[in-house]
Amino acid sequence: MGLYADDTHSDSNSENLISKVVTSSDGNYVYLGNKKFARDDLIQAFGGTLNPGLATPSAHKFANPAPLGLCAFALTTFVLSLINAGAMGVKNDSIVVGLAIFYGGFVQLLAGMWEMALENTFGALALSSYGGFWMSFGAITIPWFNIAASYEDPVELNNGIGFYLIGWSIFTFMLTLCTMKSTLAFFSLFFLLAITFLLLGIGKLGDSHGCTVAGGVLGVIVAFIAWYNAYAGVANRQNAYVRVHAVQLPVLESRN
Structure with missing residues (x-):
């Protein structure tokens, strides 16, 4: 080899x-x-490290920040997705604002910056960006920012949020392309997240309750996949009887 x-x-x-x-x-x-x-x-092409390529362990004396960022993303996504799916009749998503600002937002941003220190470009980009997503999402619903209140027409507001979600879908599809040589769990996380953003964006643009519910259901699945990847980065021979093993995606070699 x-x-x-x-x-x-x-x-x-x-x-x-x-x-x-x-x-x-x-x-x-x-x-x-x-x-x-x-x-x-x-074999770092695994969600537990958020590094999609072959790489040796970092020489820096830092802990792995990927599980922290993944858990912050997973829990915030889980709660919002249940609300989008209409679980237990909950429609008001204000309960997510605290999670979006502090856990999914600030804590995930910190994890992304630590990934930068560990020289993991993909992990830094992904965690920092989604940390920014959650903080910006929280800002939309906080009256002090006057974002939602500045729209007099609710249809215009929904269309604006739809553009916002579609943009995040495009960004996530871009990241998905960088995981196609990694593992099934790693690829599935970003691919299904991109579809989730797309469904939620269509739900806003087309005023489709069905698309919003579908995005919520898929978001719950994404949250569990993120937790799965986080567990893979924490569990080892020393602390767990149940460990996660990567399922490598097939890699096709390019030839001229």
């Missing part, structure tokens, strides 16, 4: 080969240079 400078390599195109990857006889360890890494630690 080798590491290549680009994806357009073949067996005969050995000049692009950077170095050979040496593994232990049982395949559980990989040797890169003069360092030994556990194979499971190198």
